[in-house]
Amino acid sequence: MIADAAERLRRAKHIAVLTGAGVSAESGIPTFRGEGGLWRQFRAEDLATPEAFGRDPRLVWEWYDWRRQKVAACRPNPAHHALAALESRGGEFLLITQNIDDLHRKAGSRRLVELHGNIWRVRCVAEGAVSELPDVPLREIPPRCACGSLLRPDIVWFGEMLPAEPLDRAFRAAESCDLFLVAGTSALVQPAASLPLLAKQRGATVIEVNPEPTPISPLVDISLQGKAGEILPALVAALGPTP
Numbered sequence: 001m002i003a004d005a006a007e008r009l010r011r012a013k014h015i016a017v018l019t020g021a022g023v024s025a026e027s028g029i030p031t032f033r034g035e036g037g038l039w040r041q042f043r044a045e046d047l048a049t050p051e052a053f054g055r056d057p058r059l060v061w062e063w064y065d066w067r068r069q070k071v072a073a074c075r076p077n078p079a080h081h082a083l084a085a086l087e088s089r090g091g092e093f094l095l096i097t098q099n100i101d102d103l104h105r106k107a108g109s110r111r112l113v114e115l116h117g118n119i120w121r122v123r124c125v126a127e128g129a130v131s132e133l134p135d136v137p138l139r140e141i142p143p144r145c146a147c148g149s150l151l152r153p154d155i156v157w158f159g160e161m162l163p164a165e166p167l168d169r170a171f172r173a174a175e176s177c178d179l180f181l182v183a184g185t186s187a188l189v190q191p192a193a194s195l196p197l198l199a200k201q202r203g204a205t206v207i208e209v210n211p212e213p214t215p216i217s218p219l220v221d222i223s224l225q226g227k228a229g230e231i232l233p234a235l236v237a238a239l240g241p242t243p
């Protein structure tokens, strides 16, 4: 299966990749729906919403401060490095991630869109200005803008629209790629989960990497059951030296 997947990857002229929390699992970051995906007695869907933030910005920021501390202690794993190596082989390439942990960028990925934002960026609720807030732990909770208004994470919460530019780039890549690789996502969250289906409809070869079956597993061309940190490096190694 790896050899077949590598052969299709080698022949591809335009590669698009979609990643989810599973590619950061081996870096030590809990996935949303796996074990450890909880915080205190809350679920992500309860806290990652504008309503939760409106009701209790302190509680939501305590959760993000906890996640920022976790993420700050984590490093990219071989899955992230394999995808950066795949990009560096050249050709049309776009890495589309649902993850907000910045680990793809830290691993060297540059042709990258973050559909759900980035845990290190914040946005003033009044002015909309976006800035980096690297403090770990946060010095004040909730953090405030110089204008005195609340800062919120520059992250897409459930029920919020995704940023237009990254979403547009992701859909265009899914429509025009000839190979779509999807790794480490439960394929439950929309609109990201529709990208592999769109690629399939447009005639691309779809390869899935996940230890568990997902709702798109029956539709993909090749399903590689296993950990991204093991399968992606093996896949890229099987490509042989960069042409």
Ligand code: BV8
Pocket: 019, 020, 021, 022, 023, 025, 026, 031, 032, 033, 034, 037, 048, 098, 099, 100, 116, 155, 156, 157, 158, 159, 160, 161, 162, 183, 184, 185, 186, 187, 188, 189, 190, 191, 209, 210, 211, 212, 214, 226, 227, 228, 229
């Ligand atoms: C929108 C930022 C439209 C936050 C995230 C019904 C009711 C209510 C809402 C909806 C509904 N149906 C659809 C919706 C819309 C909703 C949605 O899809 N909900 C789902 C839960 C049903 N979507 C939205 O709200 C989106 N916005 O649709 O707006 C709109 C239209 C008009 C007007 C207004 C709005 C916004 C979605 C973005 C939400 N924000 N993240 C934060 O992180 O704090 S989503 C969140 O889930 C993360 O980004 C995460 O990445 C993402 C998806 O999860 P996964 O990445 O797949 O992670 P998960 O844990 O689920 O799975 C991990 C996978 O890895 C598993 O398959 C596991 O087997 C695998 N794995 C484990 N270990 C490994 C591994 N794989 C490989 N290797 C390993 N080692």
